[in-house]
Amino acid sequence: MLFSTPRRREREAAEALYRAVAEASRRPAFYTDFGVPDTLEGRFESLLLHLFPVMERLRCGDDADPQFSRLLAEAFVADMDATLREMGVGDVSVPRRVKSMYGALGGRLAAYASARADRSALAAALRRNVFDGAVSAPGAARLAGYLQAAVAALAAVPVAALKRGAPLFPEPQAY
Numbered sequence: 792m793l794f795s796t797p798r799r800r801e802r803e804a805a806e807a808l809y810r811a812v813a814e815a816s817r818r819p820a821f822y823t824d825f826g827v828p829d830t831l832e833g834r835f836e837s838l839l840l841h842l843f844p845v846m847e848r849l850r851c852g853d854d855a856d857p858q859f860s861r862l863l864a865e866a867f868v869a870d871m872d873a874t875l876r877e878m879g880v881g882d883v884s885v886p887r888r889v890k891s892m893y894g895a896l897g898g899r900l901a902a903y904a905s906a907r908a909d910r911s912a913l914a915a916a917l918r919r920n921v922f923d924g925a926v927s928a929p930g931a932a933r934l935a936g937y938l939q940a941a942v943a944a945l946a947a948v949p950v951a952a953l954k955r956g957a958p959l960f961p962e963p964q965a966y
Contacts, residue, residue, distance in 0.1 A: 805862035816841040820963035828928035844941040937966040
């Protein structure tokens, strides 16, 4: 862009990173192999699950960039707003529903961060959130392994590199 400011470039980079995260969350293996429900709620949970390691990386480490993490969260909010409007949700209820979705993002970030080191605790958090509390969710343990691998993979990526391109998520079939 000819008249692109540094702030605008940062926002565009965050939006591009968000799109890459959203695309990774839609890989068919999550729905066919892990058993994530192929529903609106299941897809939302898969998106939050993929935002977690990226936002965790942006907030932790020597090169953390909490401002960029905030821009990524803003891209999430803008996408949820647009999606609800495309679905025909009335203008009056969109802000309340987006606020609820943003709250869900914060809740998942906290839950997954506190459980990430313990695979069984992480699987329990995933059963609660992704599998709607199902007692029997065989994909939860595999999904926990995938999420731990994603956190580890992204921890090795400098934030500057992350801001220039797509996140490096592991292949889901390996878990």
